[in-house]
Amino acid sequence: MQSSSNNAGQGIEDKLAALHTNVNAIRSIASAVEGTFGPKGLDTMLVDTAGKVVITNDGVTILNKIEVNHPAAKMLIQVARSQQNEVGDGTTTATILSSELLSEAVSQVDKGVPIPKVISGIKKGVQIAIQLLRQLARPVSIEDYSVLYQIALVAGREHEDIAKLIVRAAKLIGNDKLLNDNFKLADSIVAHEGSENELISGLMINKRRMNSQMPDKVENVNVLVIQDAFEPEEIDEEALGTEIGFSKYLEFKEIFKQNLKKITELGIEFIAVNRGVDPVAEEFCVDHGIMVIQHLTSEEIKRLAEHTGAKTIKRSGLNKVLDDLKTYIGHAKVVYEDEKLKKTRVIEGKGKPVATILVGASTGEIVEERERIAKDAASSVQAAIRGGYLPGGGSIETFIAAEIENRRDQIRGMEGFGVLAVAKALKKPMAQIILNAGFNPLEKLEEVMIAQMEQRKEGIGIDADSGMLIDMEEAGVIDPSLVKIHAINAAAEITEAILRIHTIIKMRSPDDDQD
Structure with missing residues (x-):
């Protein structure tokens, strides 16, 4: 009997070998990011083979730069990237929750709870958690400066200068744009070594004027945005070898020269070009004091047009009559080349308001970290405006964990063990x-749990300095609800995915696939 029992136990262990391997990975x-978590979290030094050093406590930066070979570990890193792409912050939270939820789930499996039951219970527990998070979230608008400042300060790791910049930028941009799914406030951040912090009411384009003889500054400027090359219309080489083709080529060059004259008649003083610029056009613009930047990305072209109120035009569009061309012109208060940053500033366009947040520091290593901090703060502020905020410091997760445990009796059967796994994981932050x-x-x-239960206050947590109980919301420790919701969802998704893996099999190399 003893031998039979041992064999049965060994059989279970064999079946769970893949699961345990993945969990350990x-x-x-x-564990690489746990020590960075919270206000007392420490930094991690990352060193590559060439000796380059990165010092950070940003979770997604650490996960993106560490060397990883195990497929399950790569899945976890993908979870962190998803968190970053969706809400821009909370990658460490998502990583810690994922690891803890999976550990708790496997603990239940080891006790004999069937994997399908654990998965089903986790889904129910997560559903309860997210429902409560949405119910408890406090709305916030662009006018709530103090709340947004605290959110930026917490996400920005207590960098007051960055928090102030982010909130000022958010107010400049406005609610409508911040609520737009296609806009990310974090993309407005530019970092540069040796610069001062600055909020720019306009765009910073990563290009310089194409010719040093062009003006480096123009004011009250009419803007033309060409989403094409600033060149004559093209003739293919085969046609160019024919008499008719060559005649057409000369015609296009003459039309182009006439179009250049229209540029001056329209009072254009700044031209941004998606592609290259013809030498004749370059010389013309130098002679007429027109500032030109070229080889802009499609995104830069789009943002410039939106900010200046210009309509993008193709090279063939320059054939239009003057009255029609006037409708394509944008305007800005000033455009100038920033010699120090080697970029072009477009200030106070007449189109949609834009803010550029310039973050500086003394060294390259530090400015990179400050850029990451600023992006986290910007993402958190935008997430809060979209979905509200909640008490931070792990207090809300702990409160919800207790609520889920109280509802455990309502879950019949073995699914309750999966529900409990969610409750235990939520205490981890x-x-x-x-x-x-x-x-x-x-x-x-x-x-904390006793105080929350007695006072029915979800915001009670621990002061990281004194270890005393405090109200996290009153202390200004608040987080966007969307960061927490996405982190819990992500943790549930990877846990289910890992639990469903029965066997790990190495695939054959494509080079071996020969008939």
Whole structure:
């Protein structure tokens, strides 16, 4: 009987071997960022083979730069990237929750709970958690400066100068644009070594004037945006070899010269070009004091047109009569080349308002980190405007964990074990913050849960400096609800994916696929 029992146990272990292998890989990745979490989290130094050093406590930066070979670990890194792409912040939270939820789920499987039941229970637990997060979220608008500042300050790791810049930029841009899914405030951030922090009411384009003899500054300027090459219309080489083709080529060159004259008649002083510029056009613009930048990306062209109120035009569009061309012209208060940054500034266009957030620092390594911090802060502010905010410091997750545990009795059968796995995982963020602050997580978590239950206040948490109970919202420790919602969803998705993997098999190389 003993031998039979041992064989049965060995059989279960064999079946779960792939699961345990994957869990261990994910735990190892999560451990790389756990120590950075919370206000007392420390930095990580990343060093490559060439000796380049990156010092950061930004979760997605660490995960993107560490060397990873295990497929499950790569899946976890993809979760962090998804968190970054969707909401721009909370990558460490998503990583820690994913690791903890998977660990708790596997713990239930090891006890004999069938994997399908665990997965089903996790889905129910996550559904409850997200429903409660949405119900408890506090709305916020662009006018709530103090709230947005605190959100930026928390996400920006207590960098007050960056938090102020971000909130000012958000107010300049306005609610409508911040609520647009296609706009990311974080994309407005530019970092440069040796620069001062600055909020620019306009665009910073990563190009310089194409010719140093062109003006480096124009004011009250009419703008032309060419989404094409600033050249005569083309004739293919085969046609050019014919008499008719060559005649057409000469005709196009003459038309182009006439179109250049229209540029001056329209009072154009700044031209932005998607592609290249013909030498004749370059000389013409130098002679007539017109500033030109070329080889802009499609995104730069789009943003410039929107900000200046210009309509993009093709080279053939320049054949239009003057009255029609006037409708394509944009306007800006000033356009000038920033010699220090080697970029072009377009200030106060008459189109849609735009803010560029310039973040500076003394060294390249530091400015990169400040750029990451600013992007996190900007993403958090935008996420809060879209979905509201909640108490931070792990307090809301701990409160919801207790609520889920209270509802455990409503879940019949073995799915309840999956629900409990969600509740236990939700306690991890606060436990990790407490641990990184140098206190006992078990003791402090118990204090928090008792206080939350007695006072029915979801915002009670731990002061990372003193270890005392505080109201996180009153202390200004607040987070966007969308960051938490996406992190929990992401954790559930990777947990289910890993739980469903029964066997790991190495694929044959494509080079071996020969008939």
